[in-house]
Amino acid sequence: MKLETLIGEPWADYALVDSGGGRKLERYGPHRFIRPEPQAMWQPASLDWVADAEFVPGADDDGGGRWRFDQPVPKGWSLAWHGLNFTATPTPFRHLGFFPDMMPVWAFAQDKLAGREGATALNLFGYTGVGSLAMAQAGAAVTHVDASKKSVESAKGNAALSGISTVRWIIEDAGKFVAREVRRGRRYDAIVLDPPKYGRGPEGEVWHLETDLARLLADVRLLVDENSSFVFLTVYAVRMSALAIGALMRQIFADLPGRVEVGELAVREETRGLLLPTAIWARWVRSD
Template sequence: MSKLFSSHWKDYELLDAGGSKKLERWGKIITIRPDRNAYFKSVTPYSDWYQQADFEFIEESNTKGEWKQLNPNASKSWVVSYKDLKFQLHLTKFKHLGLFPEQQANWDYISQNLQSEDRFLNLFGYTGAASLVAREKGADVFHCDSVKQIISWGRENMELSNLDNIHWVLEDALKFANREVKRGNQYKGIVMDPPAFGIGAKKERWKLEDKFEELMSLALKLRAKNGFIIINTYSPRLLDEDIYRHAEQLLNNEEIVVDTLCLKTTTDKVIEYGQRTLIIA
């Protein structure tokens, strides 16, 4: 499995990493966040990090924590740009800010492979970076997420980017995908960002490694002729051999490429994030 590197841009840099932490610049704001994949030693000492940083996320458990403000003058909410798109960032209790920079390579792929009026589906869409990229190309975009606040956040990003007419779908992603299959709808591009675990439409708990085959099957049914599917997975329990095993059972003449999403720090350290599965006809 090869490494797929995303690039820094004007408003984002992975400055350094090490000791299970990473130092990032988001526009003018610099954060320190935990990252277990930064298992190596940082290049610059932590004392230098803390002189630069505005906020640090302190983990209380694997699923939550709180932000410590290091610069009393720093704003807890701010806007960054990616090319002509704009994103509102917030300090959340889950250490995320509203954007996943390691997916920048995906955004460029979407932009290069969609044309005006192509239909595009973003399942588990979060705050909508992929949706905005597709809409900017003129695609007819459907964005599905089950959390009302996240849909509102995505809409805010759309309006900040001077875009409109994204179809916001507040629904369980698997339920919506199954209904779309029954309706016979198809999409030129499909992106999925399923969580490592979740709660289904009937409140049942599920794990990604158990649902991956169903997700891939639904995506193949929803993909239009000559379309593409991107599935980003961050579960340590879903291995690349598992992905290929499911693919062998479901794919016909499609090509599948599984890469590891990566970012390189400005100090030349590499953080690996998760798998990116690309399926094309």
């Protein structure tokens, strides 16, 4: 199975400026941040990084830590991508309120949905909604699902900033929602899912990627048919292989016409053009 790398290029409001030594320096609009990055095993282009804030990881392996601010940073500020507006903000989970390396997924979804009259799209684990807004901008009727009320409220705020009012917002465990849609006989033209390694639903539901992904994908398969456009899965658990999730999707979607493609997500460093890998992905795409 051939692996393809989808590359997030720098844009006006975001860039991976430099990376190395287990860290990365990024620009989010007018502000710069340093965050841990275990995959940046090389040496940085410069040893003299200047940033507004740095995330200092905790002693454990569970993502703990805190932000250290060297310059005042607002609680939130607006960024733009291809006519969409959304808010960046430092969060306790070391990221800035959205995932810029998902830009190739947003672009792919828009390309596939553009001009598809009456298209419907589902964004599972939709977080703060940039992917949902990208699909809505392409003309799709989007259903955005996330178990976090706070994330959905942030997504609604981003939709308001972008002038988009056509997204249906659902606060629910993704697995429960998909199972209910299957029982209702619903179908979608496009589905994007970005599940976490571990998570909890609003009613205490527990999600473990390694044990629950196959069941969720089997239900997702029942929400698409031969006339659907694509299903796009991204995974940030580094212990999984792109080949593994590709084989899983190939098995589950074997009865549909089309192809399964797999690979990695990466961000291009602005300074030297190095590619920093961030996630793995697999997608089923209908044959044109």
